[in-house]
Amino acid sequence: MGRFLIRRLINMIPLIIGITFLSFLVMSLVPGDFLSTLKLNPRISPQVIRQMEAQFGLDQPLMVRYLKWLWSVLHLNLGVSLAYRVSVTSLIGSRAINTIILSACAMLFSWTLAIPIGIVVAVNQNSVWDRILSFLAFFGMSVPNFFLAFLMMWVALRTGWFPVGGTYSVDYSTLAFWPRIADRINHLILPVFVLGTAGMAGLMRLMRSQILEIKNAEFVRTARAKGLSERVVIYKHVLRNALNPFVTMAGYSLGDLLGGAALVEAVMNLQGLGLLLLDAVRQLDIYLVMGSVLVGTVLLLVGNLLADLALVAVDPRVDFSSAGQQ
Amino acid sequence: MSAMPQVMQEHMAEPVALPVQSRGLVREWRLASWTVRASALCLIVFYLLAAASPFFAPYDDTYQNRAMPDCPPMRAHITAPSDWSEGFFYTHPMRMVDPVERNYAPDLSRRTYIHLLSHGHLFTTDSPKDPFYLMGSDGLGRDLYSRIVFGSRVSMLVGLIGVAISFSLGITVGALSGYMGGLVDNLIMRWSEIEMSLPSFYFLLALAAIIPAGMSTTETFFMIIAIMSFISWAGFARIIRGMAASVRSRPYVEAARALGASRWRIITRHVIPSVLGYAIVAATLSIPGFILGESALSLLGLGIQEPAASWGNLLAQAQDVQNLARYPWILIPGLFIFLAVMSFNFLGDHLRDRLDPSNAR
Secondary structure (H helix, E strand, O other): OHHHHHHHHHHHHHHHHHHHHHHHHHHHHOOOOHHHHHHOOOOOOHHHHHHHHHHHOOOOOHHHHHHHHHHHHHOOOOOEOOOOOOEHHHHHHHHHHHHHHHHHHHHHHHHHHHHHHHHHHHHOOOOHHHHHHHHHHHHHHHOOHHHHHHHHHHHHHHHOOOOOOOOOOOOHHHOOHHHHHHHHHHHHHHHHHHHHHHHHHHHHHHHHHHHHHHHOOHHHHHHHHOOOOHHHHHHHHHHHHHHHHHHHHHHHOHHHHHHHHHHHHHHHOOOOHHHHHHHHHHOOOHHHHHHHHHHHHHHHHHHHHHHHHHHHHHOOOOOHHHHOOO | OOOHHHHHHHHOOOOOOOOHHHOOHHHHHHHOOHHHHHHHHHHHHHHHHHHOHHHHOOOOOOOOOOOOOOOOOOOOEEOOHHHOOOOOEEEOOEEEEEOOOOEEEEOOOOOEEEEEEEOOEEEEOOOOOOOOOOOOEOOOOOEHHHHHHHHHHHHHHHHHHHHHHHHHHHHHHHHHHHHHOHHHHHHHHHHHHHHHHOOHHHHHHHHHOOOOOOOOHHHHHHHHHHHHHHHHHHHHHHHHHHHHHHHHOOHHHHHHHHOOOOHHHHHHHHHHHHHHHHHHHHHHHHHHHHHHHHHHHHHOOOOOOOOOOOHHHHHHHHHOHHHHHHOHHHHHHHHHHHHHHHHHHHHHHHHHHHHOHHHOO
16 A cells, blocks of 8 residues: 555656646747736836846746756745746645635535436436436536536526625625635535536436446346345445446546636636636746646646545455556 | 448348448438437537528628627517518617616617528628627627627537547557557657646646737637647547557457558558547547637637637626626527537437447347
């Protein structure tokens, strides 16, 4: 177990280096940089521009800049945001937590609904409920996150039941602890619903097809032949085997979750990593972009690792000594 | 599709399971469920809209009727038979009641006749100054329906071209990697691992910053496709590689090798055809990703720029909560995205069931 973890963590290093270098390369391909808008301003003298170039390292060649950045990342310093003039770490920290909360809640939402619905639908294959829910799953899978977000905001506008976007209310800072929590939850309901719906539909379909595949396997027939009740057969034998690809898939869907979260954040104006990245891209704020991409990548890799660990919990056949190699 | 299979069927004593592609469209249509049929029809309509946009759109997509911004959708009425010489349908022109809130009311005393198949349009009115807004107008007084029709060019093409590029790349690289094995395989797979571990949407956003502001719509369009293909080919390559690696040791590939076929020939004539069925399904199912990616980028202002229309950037107006509250019809382009995506999902799912040998009856 420990060796597996260490190997996986070591495997992450080249991945992270590759991804960050790729992003660095991309950002250097961008025509112009953050300073090009300042250069157009006649009030700013060329000396100041040169000074800023040197300060932010924009005048150095690409490799030097990348290695410098990498070196400072190793010291947990993600550089300085060109636009906000504060350290990227401080900007990203709270935003990343908001994104994690949103994604985790959405995941929880989709799992708690997808698994039972998938089971019920598969056990009663071709029933009316199966047909209706399978059709609805297509609906949920196909509805674009941003469109659903717009629709929900429209509903919120019309009914006034939910706040229309935003992370918290205007008077958030004046609230006590518990009202603050309530306020945050109130603002989370719609985004979580929007983000969770797509994932839920996909997971439900997967659960259904998994159970259908396993339902007629030989070990299930054996279990039935032993005289076990249908309940035990489904929950103890079928379900445990069906969960395996489910967990793997959940790990891989994290990327979609992060991407979806970014869109929902942008549309519903939530203070998350995605919105921060979007602003940074618009302003060509290179270190902020790099920081956001790095944090996003790490979140994704850690999520995948957690999914692999969860596999062991549900499937005793998975062997750690071989799980790391492919 | 060709006449050949039917002839064969007539002459064969017992029914033989023919490959799907030779069964004919009519039979496919009969086998399909209503959802699949509706999806196919929906996509045909959308591609027609894209192919003949100027015909289906009543007005020019950039024409601004400054007198009628944010006008709600208008209702078409059927003309009484005595007035059919004027036109079969008419609408009451809208009059702005409140210029601040931009509220409109139909002027019941006047009629604007809608002419079918005139002036080279499916339907239009005499002048864009007295318009018929089927789906309302936007903040600059442009006909939303016309813009959706012209936007379908972008949204419908982005999927096809993007999938064509990323698939040919993915299949070639995957087949090469799976067949060659060794160092090539290792390098390609490490690279694809990097691409697959990317938080793809984040990276898409970062990549979209490369698109220079002054680019023409066509150039931007192809930039977006290139960017999305670059992100998505790795996934296909990996799956195709796995299949190709399993094909490599099959007897017919070994036979081809024994006969002295070149590697290139084996890859193109034996390995790729054997994984093509899967590839077609995966291609259909990945088209929505491209449509959604383009829409998302354009919605966020990083993709197709005004005044050109795409289903994504038409939605950008809705980002302003005030617009969303007062003019909810600006969400209609999202409905088109949704329908296109759902149709491709239904179709891809159906194709998978049809091509899956374990489902053969």
